[in-house]
Amino acid sequence: IEAIAELAWTRHGVRTVVHPHAGGYIEFADEILQTIADIPYETVGLCLDTGHLYYSGMEPLTWLREHADRLDYIHFKDIDLDVYRQVMGERIRFFDACGKGVMCPIGKGIIDYPAIHALLGEIGYHGYITIEQERDPRHVGGSLADVQQSLDYLKSVGF
Numbered sequence: 001i002e003a004i005a006e007l008a009w010t011r012h013g014v015r016t017v018v019h020p021h022a023g024g025y026i027e028f029a030d031e032i033l034q035t036i037a038d039i040p041y042e043t044v045g046l047c048l049d050t051g052h053l054y055y056s057g058m059e060p061l062t063w064l065r066e067h068a069d070r071l072d073y074i075h076f077k078d079i080d081l082d083v084y085r086q087v088m089g090e091r092i093r094f095f096d097a098c099g100k101g102v103m104c105p106i107g108k109g110i111i112d113y114p115a116i117h118a119l120l121g122e123i124g125y126h127g128y129i130t131i132e133q134e135r136d137p138r139h140v141g142g143s144l145a146d147v148q149q150s151l152d153y154l155k156s157v158g159f
Contacts, residue, residue: 001035005044010020017072018049022055023094029058035115036070046070050111051077051103051134055084055094061115070121075130076154104130104145107153114157129159 005016018035020026026035027121036046050060064071080102080122106113112119131154
């Protein structure tokens with residue numbers, strides 16, 4: 001990671017962030033904590049993803065608050081709690097869970113976006129936020145409508 005970050009910065013002027021991702025090599029709390037302990041912020045920032053944090057057993061508000069000093073970028077998603085419980089019980093792969101609809105439009109799931117809005121104000125976050133809608137790529141027909149619904153919801157709670 002450090003070598004890639006150095007190359008990205010020196011050759012292209014691009015700052016690198018680590019994005020912990022469900023179903024990836026850096027996913028769980030211990031892996032994220034080890035990564036940020038091993039690599040200084042000056043080298044690599046952090047991109048926290050509300051959906052991936054929740055999916056991997058972490059509370060997004062807590063992680064955003066506790067790692068605000070490392071936070072360069074945020075991804076917003078939401079989790080359908082009923083589907084989440086089902087796929088956790090089935091112990092299936094993350095992308096198979098996405099195919100079952102575990103990631104829902106923001107505002108339709110379990111993640112508390114009004115509280116996240118308040119927290120981002122408290123910590124003075126002014127970086128980028130990407131709204132994402134992960135789903136089965138064979139069924140993308142409603143993606144644009146889902147993202148629009150997410151955007152409308154986020155605007156309704158102050159974003």
